[in-house]
Amino acid sequence: QSALTQPASVSGSPGQSITISCTGTSSDVGSYNFVSWYQQHPGKAPKLMIYEGSKRPLGVSNRLSGSKSGNTASLTISGLQAEDEADYHCCSYAGSNTWVFGGGTRVTVL
Amino acid sequence: QLQLQESGPGRVKPSETLSLTCTVSGGSISSNYFYWGWIRQPPGKGLEWIGNIYYSGTTYYNPSLKSRVTMSVDTSKNQFSLNLRSVTAADTAVYYCARLGSDYDWVFWGQGTLVTVSS
Numbered sequence: 001q002s003a004l005t006q007p008a009s010v011s012g013s014p015g016q017s018i019t020i021s022c023t024g025t026s027s028d029v030g031s032y033n034f035v036s037w038y039q040q041h042p043g044k045a046p047k048l049m050i051y052e053g054s055k056r057p058l059g060v061s062n063r064l065s066g067s068k069s070g071n072t073a074s075l076t077i078s079g080l081q082a083e084d085e086a087d088y089h090c091c092s093y094a095g096s097n098t099w100v101f102g103g104g105t106r107v108t109v110l
Numbered sequence: 111q112l113q114l115q116e117s118g119p120g121r122v123k124p125s126e127t128l129s130l131t132c133t134v135s136g137g138s139i140s141s142n143y144f145y146w147g148w149i150r151q152p153p154g155k156g157l158e159w160i161g162n163i164y165y166s167g168t169t170y171y172n173p174s175l176k177s178r179v180t181m182s183v184d185t186s187k188n189q190f191s192l193n194l195r196s197v198t199a200a201d202t203a204v205y206y207c208a209r210l211g212s213d214y215d216w217v218f219w220g221q222g223t224l225v226t227v228s229s
Binding site: 001003006032034036038045046047048051052055057089091093096097098099100101102103104 | 147149155156157158159162170172173174206211213214215216217219220221222
């Protein structure tokens with residue numbers, strides 16, 4: 001069970017759109033529609049932003065959207081705002097009641 | 111509102127056992143459908159799933175940690191616990207307890223507790 005692969009950092013200017021990739025394998029991301037995304041500010045616990053690949057919990061901005069193609073899931077943040085600056089982590093169900101996370105991506109608003 | 115709170119020593123010596131407890135409030139740990147889990151984050155790194163436990167005591171562990179991990183549950187205290195044996199500096203991390211939702215997502219998290227492995 002290897003960690004999902006995320007870019008270490010992604011940056012964008014206010015108002016722009018950015019996309020964070022999360023690459024797994026046919027044993028995790030590619031096999032299940034259970035990819036979730038978490039936002040984490042420094043010193044804080046992660047917060048669920050996207051579940052089941054593309055669904056947003058109540059209260060999460062519709063500027064965030066999730067998708068999947070093959071073994072790669074993606075999180076897009078449109079209309080980038082200063083409050084979006086944080087770390088983002090992806091997570092996938094990997095079968096047999098196991099889960100795997102990505103290495104995390106630092107989003108910087110320029 | 112469901113709340114989770116980790117507790118335990120902030121420092122553990124190499125080769126010893128790391129022991130943490132998660133206390134759940136605002137809801138019952140015996141609720142159907144929900145698993146309870148431990149997730150850790152080494153300083154400056156990503157999250158790592160450690161394992162899950164159901165109120166009945168059924169457990170599932172990360173294969174890479176399985177030989178050193180034991181999780182248990184105490185429904186009378188609304189708590190679940192983590193034991194990680196033979197720790198090394200690589201086990202230094204913030205340890206979070208969390209609830210796994212029916213959509214296979216982690217909605218509720220504790221605030222996290224830093225455990226440092228050092229002599």
